[in-house]
Amino acid sequence: xxxxxxxxxxxxxxxxxxxxxxxxxxxxxxxxxxxxxxxxxxxxxxxxxxxxxxxxxxxxxxxxxxxxxxxxxxxxxxxxxxxxxxxxxxxxxxxxxxxxxxxxxxxxxxxxxxxxxxxxxxxxxxxxxxxxxxxxxxxxxxxxxxxxxxxxxxxxxxxxxxxxxxxxxxxxxxxxxxxxxxxxxxxxxxxxxxxxxxxxxxxxxxxxxxxxxxxxxxxxxxxxxxxxxxxxxxxxxxxxxxxx
Numbered sequence: 001x002x003x004x005x006x007x008x009x010x011x012x013x014x015x016x017x018x019x020x021x022x023x024x025x026x027x028x029x030x031x032x033x034x035x036x037x038x039x040x041x042x043x044x045x046x047x048x049x050x051x052x053x054x055x056x057x058x059x060x061x062x063x064x065x066x067x068x069x070x071x072x073x074x075x076x077x078x079x080x081x082x083x084x085x086x087x088x089x090x091x092x093x094x095x096x097x098x099x100x101x102x103x104x105x106x107x108x109x110x111x112x113x114x115x116x117x118x119x120x121x122x123x124x125x126x127x128x129x130x131x132x133x134x135x136x137x138x139x140x141x142x143x144x145x146x147x148x149x150x151x152x153x154x155x156x157x158x159x160x161x162x163x164x165x166x167x168x169x170x171x172x173x174x175x176x177x178x179x180x181x182x183x184x185x186x187x188x189x190x191x192x193x194x195x196x197x198x199x200x201x202x203x204x205x206x207x208x209x210x211x212x213x214x215x216x217x218x219x220x221x222x223x224x225x226x227x228x229x230x231x232x233x234x235x236x237x238x239x240x241x242x243x244x
Contacts, residue, residue, distance in 0.1 A: 003189040018104035025111025034112040043084035051194040058201035062088040072178040074146035093144040136171040154184030174204035181233035
């Protein structure tokens with residue numbers, strides 16, 4: 001019963017949030033602030049429906065004077081709600097070009113200023129790299145990457161893909177690591193209370209003095225440090241947090 005009601009409510013929230021987001025996108029199309037606004041709408045309604053609270057740490061580590069790239073771990077589709085409450089200003093993401101045709105969400109994603117990439121076309125992929133560099137260096141737009149490239153289903157992080165790190169090095173912008181605790185452990189759509197997820201933003205790593213020869217070491221540094229923090233978040237934490 002709980003599962004059925006929850007899925008119905010999530011469907012309503014998704015539809016309502018998408019329609020509202022599309023309306024905002026039509027008023028101010030491709031504004032990078034649209035993504036944050038939509039993410040917060042999804043989080044505001046979605047988290048109570050899932051029975052999850054979110055504690056956020058280190059939001060002050062988001063740079064305010066320069067563009068940056070976020071590298072985050074990716075557990076499930078519920079990340080839309082979990083990390084939605086911690087998305088900073090002027091933040092977009094990269095998505096497959098085919099997303100544009102997903103009813104409601106695709107149109108919202110496009111109008112919110114996110115960058116659509118044709119991953120099956122190498123020429124288009126190179127053009128997308130230039131678009132992301134321009135967004136970072138000229139348009140003061142930040143870009144969010146789930147570095148694993150797919151959902152890890154709450155288990156240990158998968159190996160990182162190179163895209164986020166090549167983009168950061170190419171543009172010379174800092175990397176901000178965003179770590180989310182393993183909230184899927186013990187999660188069930190049949191439970192009213194699914195506990196607390198913890199999201200921690202780590203200090204930025206500068207890349208302006210790095211080259212492509214530093215790529216592998218940079219990726220390893222980010223992954224190792226994030227794994228360590230996620231393990232800490234999965235244990236009892238005594239820290240001041242903002243609860244959503």
